[in-house]
Amino acid sequence: MPPVIHADLCKKCCRCAEACQSDVFYGSIPGTVPAVTYPDECWHCNACVMECPAGAVELRIPMNLEPMYQERR
Amino acid sequence: MTLNTVHHESDLLVIGGGIAGLMTAIRAAELGLKVIVADKSNVRYSGAGATGNDHFQCYIPEYHGDDFNAWIEEFQTGQQATIRDIKFIRTWLSRSFEIVKLWDAWGIPMKYDGRWEFAGHGMPGDMLNHLHYAGKHQKRILENEARRRGAVIINRVMCVDLLKEGERVCGAVGISTRDDAVHVFRAGGVALGTGSAIRLYPGCTPSCLFNARLCPNCVGDGRAMAFRAGADMASLEIPVFRCGPVYFARAGKATWGGVLRDPQGTPVGPFVTRPDNRYGDPVVDVYQDIFMDYRDSARGPVYMDCTGLDREGVEYMTHWLENEGNCGILDFFKKEGLDIGSTPVEFRSYDRELSPRGGILYDENARTSLKGLYAAGDEFFGGISCAAVFGWVAGESAAQDIKALGNRPEASEPESLTLELLRAIRGRERDTRHATWQEANCAIQQIMGDYAGIPRSENMLKAGADNLERIARRARATLAAGNPHELARCAEVLNLLEVGALILHAARERRETRAKHIRKDFPFTNPHLNKLLVLRRENGETQVEWRAVRKR
Numbered sequence: 001m002p003p004v005i006h007a008d009l010c011k012k013c014c015r016c017a018e019a020c021q022s023d024v025f026y027g028s029i030p031g032t033v034p035a036v037t038y039p040d041e042c043w044h045c046n047a048c049v050m051e052c053p054a055g056a057v058e059l060r061i062p063m064n065l066e067p068m069y070q071e072r073r
Numbered sequence: 074m075t076l077n078t079v080h081h082e083s084d085l086l087v088i089g090g091g092i093a094g095l096m097t098a099i100r101a102a103e104l105g106l107k108v109i110v111a112d113k114s115n116v117r118y119s120g121a122g123a124t125g126n127d128h129f130q131c132y133i134p135e136y137h138g139d140d141f142n143a144w145i146e147e148f149q150t151g152q153q154a155t156i157r158d159i160k161f162i163r164t165w166l167s168r169s170f171e172i173v174k175l176w177d178a179w180g181i182p183m184k185y186d187g188r189w190e191f192a193g194h195g196m197p198g199d200m201l202n203h204l205h206y207a208g209k210h211q212k213r214i215l216e217n218e219a220r221r222r223g224a225v226i227i228n229r230v231m232c233v234d235l236l237k238e239g240e241r242v243c244g245a246v247g248i249s250t251r252d253d254a255v256h257v258f259r260a261g262g263v264a265l266g267t268g269s270a271i272r273l274y275p276g277c278t279p280s281c282l283f284n285a286r287l288c289p290n291c292v293g294d295g296r297a298m299a300f301r302a303g304a305d306m307a308s309l310e311i312p313v314f315r316c317g318p319v320y321f322a323r324a325g326k327a328t329w330g331g332v333l334r335d336p337q338g339t340p341v342g343p344f345v346t347r348p349d350n351r352y353g354d355p356v357v358d359v360y361q362d363i364f365m366d367y368r369d370s371a372r373g374p375v376y377m378d379c380t381g382l383d384r385e386g387v388e389y390m391t392h393w394l395e396n397e398g399n400c401g402i403l404d405f406f407k408k409e410g411l412d413i414g415s416t417p418v419e420f421r422s423y424d425r426e427l428s429p430r431g432g433i434l435y436d437e438n439a440r441t442s443l444k445g446l447y448a449a450g451d452e453f454f455g456g457i458s459c460a461a462v463f464g465w466v467a468g469e470s471a472a473q474d475i476k477a478l479g480n481r482p483e484a485s486e487p488e489s490l491t492l493e494l495l496r497a498i499r500g501r502e503r504d505t506r507h508a509t510w511q512e513a514n515c516a517i518q519q520i521m522g523d524y525a526g527i528p529r530s531e532n533m534l535k536a537g538a539d540n541l542e543r544i545a546r547r548a549r550a551t552l553a554a555g556n557p558h559e560l561a562r563c564a565e566v567l568n569l570l571e572v573g574a575l576i577l578h579a580a581r582e583r584r585e586t587r588a589k590h591i592r593k594d595f596p597f598t599n600p601h602l603n604k605l606l607v608l609r610r611e612n613g614e615t616q617v618e619w620r621a622v623r624k625r
């Protein structure tokens with residue numbers, strides 16, 4: 001689920017993988033586009049997004065975590 | 074499967090490079106100790122303060138007035154009063170401004186627009202003691218300060234057991250989360266800063282174990298290690314829960330400046346009727362069950378409604394939410410094309426996601442009951458400033474004690490039952506005959522939520538303890554890990570089982586109702602039990618002691 005890597009922008013530096021506290025990108029190898037190995041372990045902390053020099057990561061909030069809101073009254 | 078062993082030596086081993094652990098490392102290193110920090114993640118973005126916090130509880134004389142004693146008196150009678158000893162509270166808050174100034178000097182912006190900005194966690198008319206600060210880059214800054222003083226940081230090593238030489242704690246063993254290696258640390262002393270005990274109770278989305286209010290990689294490892302080593306533990310039986318946006322748990326409540334309203338737009342509490350960034354809506358601080366009561370009486374849901382904040386007010390709130398590490402939810406609303414300044418966001422209590430009010434009992438010098446063992450921060454409870462102050466204090470106490478040690482005894486072979494068990498787990502085939510860590514973690518959450526949730530009773534707690542013990546036996550016999558990452562998750566499960574059993578034990582001992590420890594079979598608060606419940610392991614048995622607390 002959570003981090004989405006845009007391969008066309010990615011510089012394959014794996015800084016996102018190094019930053020992630022949950023090791024969601026476990027097994028990623030610098031020089032290749034990181035693998036999102038354990039998406040279920042993402043805490044949506046945003047560290048991978050902050051660390052990426054290329055704006056190549058974004059977070060997708062899974063449906064079962066979506067915030068709920070009231071449509072305009 | 075063989076695990077290679079790597080050996081490390083230092084004066085002080087810091088386990089957990091969160092806010093507390095990095096502060097310990099910085100202080101101990103500048104006082105001349107050789108320091109190693111071992112962290113299961115990467116200290117740059119690890120722990121509950123990973124990508125920011127924004128409220129730093131503190132006393133600043135030029136803001137609060139020079140009379141510290143009068144201020145403490147007011148603090149102790151207010152909303153923020155805690156169960157800790159007065160000496161502890163005095164050390165924490167009297168030293169808080171020193172840390173504020175240090176952080177500011179290191180580059181963590183502690184002032185807003187050139188002034189001390191206090192907001193949140195208070196009622197209109199109350200003294201405010203939470204300083205608004207911009208913590209987005211705090212971890213990187215603290216990491217750099219630690220490295221600059223010579224502390225060595227070893228990331229991706231999860232410590233699993235403390236080592237003792239006689240009665241003294243002298244190191245730890247850990248496992249690498251990235252390759253099949255065991256790490257043995259020998260040191261003059263050990264400081265624990267592994268944070269809170271999360272993933273023990275079901276969250277608001279039980280199918281998603283990591284959707285937690287606090288850091289889901291902090292699962293009570295420090296508590297489990299300290300208890301196994303014989304340290305005093307306290308207040309584990311008192312549960313706490315928080316509130317925040319429905320289904321997205323990590324966003325909290327304190328930084329939202331809106332009014333909590335019912336679906337028709339009527340405020341649910343008496344304290345604020347218009348959005349006010351200075352207070353937010355404090356009704357939930359004094360009436361935690363409000364969301365459940367509204368739901369159950371057909372008046373819910375309840376919304377956090379910021380409508381009425383002007384553009385500047387919305388920008389102000391967004392600035393702090395970003396510094397609290399809440400970009401995820403902000404981006405969600407942006408992508409939806411919605412303005413959080415005018416969209417009522419549904420809030421709830423995460424009323425099943427409990428965490429213990431206490432943990433390792435450390436004193437005003439950050440010393441635990443064991444020689445050579447220090448602890449700080451969420452190893453008990455207390456938020457950012459408590460972690461920062463006592464992390465710092467732990468560095469000072471460790472420097473003082475370890476320098477006085479003289480020659481350290483020859484190290485004997487490290488003994489760790491946990492490590493033996495982990496070797497067995499790693500040796501098993503990862504197939505359907507064996508259990509996964511997720512399966513075990515969910516089983517633990519079910520039992521804790523159903524038998525040790527709110528409310529409680531002797532019958533349910535006793536059944537819960539028996540059920541958890543059965544699951545523990547099954548986990549030890551059948552868990553398997555396909556790689557080092559999964560092995561670390563299995564090690565976390567073993568610690569969750571330890572802490573869960575401890576909570577069940579403590580909850581059975583406190584035969585009264587106190588705060589959210591609601592005992593249906595003892596529905597009253599017993600004034601004689603206004604004491605700390607201390608548990609410790611001696612010769613394999615759990616000993617219980619009631620200890621008076623000096624509050625004034």
Ligand SMILES: Cc1cc2nc3c(=O)[nH]c(=O)nc-3n(C[C@H](O)[C@H](O)[C@H](O)COP(=O)(O)OP(=O)(O)OC[C@H]3O[C@@H](n4cnc5c(N)ncnc54)[C@H](O)[C@@H]3O)c2cc1C
Nearest residue numbers: 089091092093113119120121127128232268450451456457
């Ligand atoms: C979104 C959010 C906002 C918050 N806002 C505020 C706020 O504004 N004000 C406030 O006071 N509090 C706030 N908090 C709480 C605050 O962040 C924590 O109280 C604080 O970070 C605790 O510091 P700590 O050092 O004790 O633990 P943490 O900072 O959580 O650090 C624990 C460290 O231990 C490591 N670790 C864990 N187990 C092991 C192990 N076995 N071996 C090695 N390493 C290990 C972890 O990787 C981590 O680095 C917030 C929390 C969240 C999640």
Ligand code: SF4
Nearest residue numbers: 020042043045046048
């Ligand atoms: S948001 Fe945080 S937890 Fe999720 S993948 Fe990125 S760094 Fe990891």
Ligand code: SF4
Nearest residue numbers: 010011013014016052
């Ligand atoms: S940090 Fe960004 S550029 Fe580097 S590997 Fe990750 S996604 Fe690619």
